[in-house]
Amino acid sequence: MSSTDTYARFYQVIRQVPQGYVVTYGQVAELAGLPRRSRLVGYALRQMPDGVNIPWWRVVNSQGRISPRGLDGCDEYQRILLEEEGVAFNDAGRIDLKRFGWIAD
């Protein structure tokens, strides 16, 4: 029982992200009380256990872009979901974190 709890913290943070906002991997890790575990956030989302419904698509990298997974369609799907929520992408396919970046209370 260690990695499971760690993932649970990430999920808890991500679940708090409101619609129309996004957070970076490092931000999720920091809010979860685990700074510098940005890569673990990616692991957690990759594993994504069933039964845990979380808005994983609101998690992007520090550049405000969708981290490539190698599998086409997944990242594309994420972009569509965000656009549906009101998150705007610029010509470079990036998000303006200054406006859409979520700031915890």
Added chain:
DNA sequence: AAACTGACTAATA
């Protein structure tokens, strides 16, 4: 235990 890998980030060129 050691080496490799990765949905990351920040610093350089």
Added chain:
DNA sequence: CTATTAGCCAGTT
């Protein structure tokens, strides 16, 4: 702006 390098920490082999 993009491309490359290095640092990072945990999971996998």
